[in-house]
Amino acid sequence: MTRSTVSTPPKPATSDSIAQALSLAIHEHKIAPGTKLGEDDLSEIYGVSRTVVRAALQSLSHIKLVDIRRNKGASVASPSIIEAHEVFEARELLEPRTARSAALRATAADIALLERHINDEHKALDAADPGRALYLSGLFHTEIARIAGQATIAGFIETLIARSSLIIALYWRRESALCEKHAHHALVGALADHNEQQAEELMRSHLVDLHSALDLRERHGRTLSLKDALSQ
Amino acid sequence: MTRSTVSTPPKPATSDSIAQALSLAIHEHKIAPGTKLGEDDLSEIYGVSRTVVRAALQSLSHIKLVDIRRNKGASVASPSIIEAHEVFEARELLEPRTARSAALRATAADIALLERHINDEHKALDAADPGRALYLSGLFHTEIARIAGQATIAGFIETLIARSSLIIALYWRRESALCEKHAHHALVGALADHNEQQAEELMRSHLVDLHSALDLRERHGRTLSLKDALSQ
DNA sequence: GAACACAAAATTGTATACAATACTGCTTTG
DNA sequence: CAAAGCAGTATTGTATACAATTTTGTGTTC
Numbered sequence: 001m002t003r004s005t006v007s008t009p010p011k012p013a014t015s016d017s018i019a020q021a022l023s024l025a026i027h028e029h030k031i032a033p034g035t036k037l038g039e040d041d042l043s044e045i046y047g048v049s050r051t052v053v054r055a056a057l058q059s060l061s062h063i064k065l066v067d068i069r070r071n072k073g074a075s076v077a078s079p080s081i082i083e084a085h086e087v088f089e090a091r092e093l094l095e096p097r098t099a100r101s102a103a104l105r106a107t108a109a110d111i112a113l114l115e116r117h118i119n120d121e122h123k124a125l126d127a128a129d130p131g132r133a134l135y136l137s138g139l140f141h142t143e144i145a146r147i148a149g150q151a152t153i154a155g156f157i158e159t160l161i162a163r164s165s166l167i168i169a170l171y172w173r174r175e176s177a178l179c180e181k182h183a184h185h186a187l188v189g190a191l192a193d194h195n196e197q198q199a200e201e202l203m204r205s206h207l208v209d210l211h212s213a214l215d216l217r218e219r220h221g222r223t224l225s226l227k228d229a230l231s232q
Numbered sequence: 233m234t235r236s237t238v239s240t241p242p243k244p245a246t247s248d249s250i251a252q253a254l255s256l257a258i259h260e261h262k263i264a265p266g267t268k269l270g271e272d273d274l275s276e277i278y279g280v281s282r283t284v285v286r287a288a289l290q291s292l293s294h295i296k297l298v299d300i301r302r303n304k305g306a307s308v309a310s311p312s313i314i315e316a317h318e319v320f321e322a323r324e325l326l327e328p329r330t331a332r333s334a335a336l337r338a339t340a341a342d343i344a345l346l347e348r349h350i351n352d353e354h355k356a357l358d359a360a361d362p363g364r365a366l367y368l369s370g371l372f373h374t375e376i377a378r379i380a381g382q383a384t385i386a387g388f389i390e391t392l393i394a395r396s397s398l399i400i401a402l403y404w405r406r407e408s409a410l411c412e413k414h415a416h417h418a419l420v421g422a423l424a425d426h427n428e429q430q431a432e433e434l435m436r437s438h439l440v441d442l443h444s445a446l447d448l449r450e451r452h453g454r455t456l457s458l459k460d461a462l463s464q
Numbered sequence: 465g466a467a468c469a470c471a472a473a474a475t476t477g478t479a480t481a482c483a484a485t486a487c488t489g490c491t492t493t494g
Numbered sequence: 495c496a497a498a499g500c501a502g503t504a505t506t507g508t509a510t511a512c513a514a515t516t517t518t519g520t521g522t523t524c
Contacts, residue, residue, distance in 0.1 A: 049509045055290060062294040071476060071515050086384040093329060093385070152318040153325070156388050281479045303485050303506060
């Protein structure tokens with residue numbers, strides 16, 4: 001996006017930039033849950049010492065995006081079925097309320113921004129880049145939390161959405177025809193109209209739809225934990 | 233508590249143990265908001281290198297207990313009035329729901345544990361140790377979140393309670409006669425009876441009481457941000 | 465041939481050394 | 495005398511070196 005020259009410019013990567021790059025890659029499903037994140041590999045990739053890589057990994061582990069086990073190193077987290085339920089239940093608790101607040105406070109600029117987000121999302125889908133579409137979809141939710149003006153809760157939601165990305169990578173059912181484009185569009189409409197009740201209700205049903213589009217049966221649970229235990 | 237011998241035993245402190253020790257000290261108001269947390273000082277105190285101290289500080293900064301600014305080091309966070317409101321609004325959103333879930337799931341052992349907590353709280357108050365009483369009071373809330381069985385939300389609440397401790401240190405009004413002992417006791421009663429509605433309502437009013445016992449007027453805001461800007 | 469034991473390699477945890485930045489106090493100057 | 499400039503000190507940021515632990519591969523034994 002920034003510079004499309006041949007090689008990456010020798011920009012001094014900071015721990016934050018590395019965390020963000022990894023976070024983006026995870027969001028876009030470029031790195032699968034369970035993938036080992038070796039410190040030496042990353043330090044070579046980003047041209048910094050392990051010190052700063054470790055800081056980035058620690059940062060990501062605090063939001064449960066990566067899993068650090070002592071003397072075992074870091075790997076992309078793979079949430080269990082229980083955790084998956086918890087994350088979506090938390091979202092169903094927080095986000096409808098947040099959408100209501102956002103409906104109260106949304107300005108014309110906010111609405112325009114959200115519509116641009118949706119537009120980008122469609123473009124990513126048309127470009128057959130579902131990873132980026134998923135990332136933008138998460139950004140849409142984050143943006144609503146920001147509009148609501150509750151930075152604390154917005155922070156929580158941000159981590160929940162990050163974890164949702166992992167959950168979707170693990171448990172998404174192909175069969176379920178997801179058409180959240182409409183859901184997002186309707187939500188923006190409610191926000192633009194300052195219709196609090198509708199915004200809250202649309203957000204709730206949207207999240208319930210997402211939640212039920214996951215395959216969170218037990219059988220997978222066993223497979224997952226075995227695979228998890230084996231994965232390096 | 234552990235060993236009351238003369239000097240501290242040469243136990244190898246880990247980054248987690250340091251973070252917990254600092255967290256406890258902040259909870260108990262042994263360290264005031266704004267206090268500088270120099271890396272060299274801490275590394276000497278705990279007998280480890282700055283590496284592990286930095287990890288501990290980073291960990292605490294992620295839950296907003298300490299504030300790290302580049303090239304400026306770490307200091308105990310001092311939440312603004314806006315942040316204070318946000319924290320309590322978030323608590324008022326999360327905790328009543330959590331209390332409801334806890335009322336459903338609380339076992340006899342849970343109730344006994346909570347009653348022991350309240351007892352300890354009273355003992356700390358009698359021993360004229362309000363810092364410890366405050367810490368135990370926070371632990372009471374954390375425990376309820378744990379009983380509710382939603383680890384994700386419980387984690388959020390834990391960070392909110394930690395930040396509440398800072399907020400209370402900054403904005404508590406002496407005048408307000410706090411008698412939350414009764415509130416906690418009544419809450420345990422509702423949990424023991426599995427009375428969801430009452431538990432939710434008691435928690436909500438308890439939090440509203442706490443919130444309104446803070447002095448969050450603007451005038452302090454200016455004083456605070458000035459002091460904040462000056463405090464190294 | 466399978467299982468165990470042990471040695472070698474790789475990886476993470478911690479400490480230390482060096483570089484960069486911010487802070488302090490003095491001197492100088494108007 | 496106030497204010498700005500400058501040198502010295504202190505503190506943080508990063509890289510590297512070493513220690514500890516885990517993993518891997520090989521050889522031995524039953």
